[in-house]
Amino acid sequence: MLLSPYPTTGERIRITLLWIWCGLVILFLLVPILIPVPLSFNSGAFFIFPLEGLSTRWYEVVLGTQRWQSAIGNSLIVAFGTTLIATTLGTLTAIALSDEKFPGRRIIMPLLLSPLIVPVVITAVGSYLFYARVGLASTYAGIILAHTALASPFVVVTVGASLTGFDRNLMRAAAISGARPLTSFFRVMLPLILPGVLSGAAFAFVTSFDEVVVVQFLASAGQRTMPLEMFIGLREKLSPAITAAATLMMGLSILLLLVANLLARRGRKAPA
């Protein structure tokens, strides 16, 4: 594809340079995210290669000490709460928006996407200001609400994409056959768009699980999540426990998003 059938010397040189450049860029992309993995298994207390020896002591710190355990627990509470609300409401909104006649579609879509564009510090500071007045600061509900705003655009987009392949006549057929709207939603529409919904749910989960700025402003000391614990650790004192936590978080995000992308691809292909 890259080389023509009878390449000139100049072409060969250009293509070779392209490959070298791209190889370096790939290294630049991958090495930084892979580095914490071996370091997290280092038995020593420093971040220096060569490793002193293999051990799981830093994972024991992250999974075994009360401070990190409560952080993991908080992260899971917030992420599951966010996923539940964002997926439910986001799916309903995507269904509504998939209707061509929806009033003000062109205005609502940019508004729905705006939480992704507005600098997250502004969202965090604004939430802190408002939630403190209505008694939601330092509550799980407050953090979940703020995370829902950040996560729901992903659900609307992924479910919306799977709905573009959905034939609305199926819903009419179900109605003619006597199905109530709820029945036809659960038995006809949902099974067909389920990959998109699950994919949106995975995106919502990861968005909330990885979020640190909003949590920094809204969480009380007892509500620190895993990313916040990492952020504080990075500011105070670098400990290899952070590389273990980073490896765990990275593994979880990559796993979930891999599944999400495979599902989203399936969801787009299946009905077309």
Place this chain on the structure above:
Amino acid sequence: MSALQPSELDRPTLARDRSAADADLKSVSAALRRAEFGDRMRSLLLAAPLLVLLALSFGIPIVLLLSRAVYDPTIADALPKTTVALAGWNGQGLPGDDAFAALAADLKDNQAKGTAYELAKSLNARLPGARSQLLKTVRKLENADGQAALDAVKSVPFWSAPTTWPAIRSGTNSLTSFYLLSALDLRWNADGGVERVPPEQAIFIQVFLRTFFVAASVTLATLILAFPLAYLIANVPKGLAAILIVAVLLPFWTSILVRTAAWTVLLQKFGLVNDFLLLIGVTSDRLDLMYSRIGLIIAMTHIQLPFTLLPIYSVMRTIPPSQMKAAYSLGARPFTAFRRIYIPQVFPGVMAGCMLTFILCLGYYITPALIGGASDQLISNFIANYVNVELNWEMAAALSFILLVFTLALFGIFARVLGLDRLKLV
């Protein structure tokens, strides 16, 4: 004539039929409209929960925050008598004794209510040095009444300085442009015009310029790295392209915090980047990359690279290779064909990737906080600092206001020129 008669006779019935048909049609279209209206309402009802939730959890907080930038009733609330006394003042020289007496009374009230410190802080934001002077005056006012109180205020030279009363008067206006102007290093001067603040007080323009500089550098760096890679991925066989795309997506799927953490490990004085630079002989000494501008730009470039690459790639894969071949066969040199055939077609993708990265860079917070030094903090870090450390919500709000205006303006241009479909986030 006679032939016309029957038809004239017929006409009424015909007209009646037609009107009946019209009525039927009308009722059908009315029913359709009703059904459509019902559909629309149902759609709106489905979307309503999320829209309401977003308005509550996202819309109201931001509007509330922005309103703090232009609405600050602290001074007006704390100095009601002074506000009344200043109503008749022409703004020239010093106000009359009644204003001093009113100020003394207001200060005593604040001391009694325990709001004196809040007032001092708020006034200090507009009038540097006011905090200590005000608190000093409050102490002098203890056990002083009437003439003694007036004398106590007048005995502090600060209250007779030429800049004091204009600042107090502008503070008694709850609606204020003071903070927004301050965020741009501007202020009102005595003649009612806008002027730059003295250079030693100016900080924010520099921070905005720094933010733009970092964002532009990162955008350029990601473009230089991403463009050839996107080209390669778009032009190699499918299997290899899938592997390369995964190499781009793996970091994309890792959170900003985790990647920033990885870079803090790499950029240490005895970290891997310095090992590498020594190895290839670029430097003979270990560099201080942590808490430096260059370290920050490297880490941000790594984080933003996929955002620039993916929109470019999604355009490049739609361009058939036969076009370039056609250009060659027509005698175009490789560079000419690239410039005149390829670049114009991928330009929208390049613009989308670069604008997305630039917009996102403007709002960076975590990475500068952890990797940047004191002189590499971006505008978001200043906003957080005003909230967390200085407890100056008005200044945080004003900086947020200006950052948001820039961000949304660029996003608006993006949506208008390139379309939201280019925002391939998923």
